[in-house]
Amino acid sequence: MSSLREFTNLDEAFLYIEEFTNLERGIPEELREYRLDRMKVLRRIFGDPDRGINIIHIAGSKGKGSTGIFLARLLEAAGHKTGLYSSPHVSTYRERISRAGDFFPDSLYLSQINLIRQTIDNLPKGTLPYQSRPTSFELLTTLAFLIFKESGCGWGVIETGLGGRLDATNIFSPEAVVLTPVELEHTDILGSTLEAIAGEKGGIIKPGIPVFSGFQKKEVEQVFIDICHLQKTPLTLLRKEVDIDIGSASAAGREVTFQFADGWSVKTRLSMPGVVQPENAALALTVLRGLSSQYDLLPDDKQITETLSRAALPGRMEIISTRWGNFTGTMVFDGAHTSSSITKLLETFREIYPVGGSLIFGSVEGKDVIGMAKVLAQSFEKIVISRPGTFKRSNPDRVYTEFFKRNPGTMLQVEPEEALKEAFKGCHGPILVTGSFFMVSEIRKLLPEVHNDGQFTKP
Secondary structure, eight states, X not given: OOOOOOOXXXXXXXXXXXXXXOGGGTOOOTTGGGHHHXXXXXXXXXXXXXXXXXXXXXXXXXXXXXXXXXXXXXXHHTTOOEEEEOOOOSSXXXXXXEETTBOOOHHHHHHHHHHHHHHHHTOOTTOSGGGOOOBHHHHHHHHHHHHHHHHTOSEEEEEOSSOSTTOTTTTSOOSEEEEOOOXXXXXXXXXXXXXXXXXXXXXXXXTTOOEEEXXXXXXXXXXXXXHHHHHTOOEEEHHHHEEEEEEEEETTEEEEEEEETTSOEEEEEESSOOTTHHHHHHHHHHHHHHHTTTSOOOOOHHHHHHHHHHBOOTTSSEEEEEEETTEEEEEEEOOOOSHHHHHHHHHHHHHHOOSOOEEEEOOBTTSOHHXXXXXXXXXXXXXXXOOOOSSSOBOHHHHHHHHHHHOTTEEEOOSHHHHHHHHHTTOOSOEXXXXXXXXXXXXXXXXXXXXXXXXXXXX
16 A cells, blocks of 8 residues: 555645546536445445444435524534434535534544545555546545544535436435425436426435425425325425524614424524525424434524524625725625526615626526526626636626626626626625526635635524
C-alpha cells in the first residue's frame, strides 16, 4: 500500500473529491446506471458508516434544502445530534455536510477525506463494479456518513442529489421518506413528464417506511399514492394535515401560523421570508409528529417557535445590508432557477420591496431562460446579466438576448465584479441576485460583510 501525502488544506482536500467524475457539471452520465452498485461496495469498504444512524430521506424538485434545515434544527432542539447532508453549496463544500447547519471542525473534514483518499487510491483494480471509479457525489455521500459516524450523530437528514431511484443516497434504510414539491426538471435524465419525474423521485420509497409528501400537483400525488400502495407503506399528505395561515413578510422574516387537523397549532416568524417557506416548515413538523409515536423527536412548543425562527440557509431569500467599495445598499440573494420558483421569488421580493431595485441575473445552460425572462424582465428598470461562475457551462450572451428582447434597459457584464459595480450605479432600492446558486455564490463572495465561510445560522 502506497503512502500518500495527507491534505492539510480544506480547499485542496475538496478539490481532490471534485476531480472525480462530477455529474453536477453536466458530464454525460455513463456511470449513473451503476451508481447504486458502486455505492453499495463503497459502503462496505468503509465499514457501513450509516449503521446506528436514523435517516430521514428527502427527494423532490424544490424545497429539499429548506425542509432539511427545518428538520435538522428541530431534531437538535429535541436533543438529538443530527447530521445534515444537502446540496448544492453556495460558498463552501462544508455547507453540504454539517451538524444541523453548523460546520464540524475542519480537522474532521480533513481526516475523513484523507481516509477516503488513502482507501480509494489503493483499491485493487476491479474492486468497484464494471471497472468504474466513484463519482464526486458518491464520495461526498460517503464522506458525510463517515463524519456523522465519527462525530456521534444519532440522526441524519439526507437529501438526494438528482432524482431518487438511482441517486447515490438510495442505498440506506430510512426511518421516513419525505417528498417535496415536484416540477419539470432535468427532463433529459428524469423524463419529460411530471409523472415520469415523480416516478424517479418516488424511487426512494421503501416497503413499510412511512412517507410524507408536501403539496403536489394532482398527477404527481397520484404517482406517489400508487407507489405507496404497491410498497404497502403509509402516506401522509400535507394538504390533509395542516392549514397554513401565511402572514406578512419583511426583511426580518415572515409571520406564519400552522393549524393542524388534531387542534395543535404553532405561531412563529420564519427568518426565511420566501412565500414557499411556510410549506417547508409545516412539512418538517408533520414528519416529526408522524414519527413521534416511535421516537421522541419534537421539542416543546417554545423551542419549536424559536428554532423555526432561527433556521436559515444561504441563498434562500437571504437579505444583507452591505458596503462594497464606495457603494452601500441592500442585497437579496436567492438561487431560484425555474420559472415557477422565480415567480414565487418575485412575489416575495415585491411584498417586501414594492418598487425599485436592480437585478443581477445569471443562469447555467439547460434552464428555462425564456420563462424566467418573461417573469423578471419587466419588473426591474436595471437588469445586469452576468456569468454564474465556471463550474457549469453557461451562455451569458443568450441570456442577455432573451432579457433585452423584453427590456431594452438590460446590460451585459460577463464578469461578476463588473456586474455588481454596474448594479450599484444609481441604484434605488435593493439588488436582487438570482437565476442560479452559482450566480449567488459569485456575487456573495465579493462582499466582505458576508460570512463567506458559508456558515448558515441566523442570530
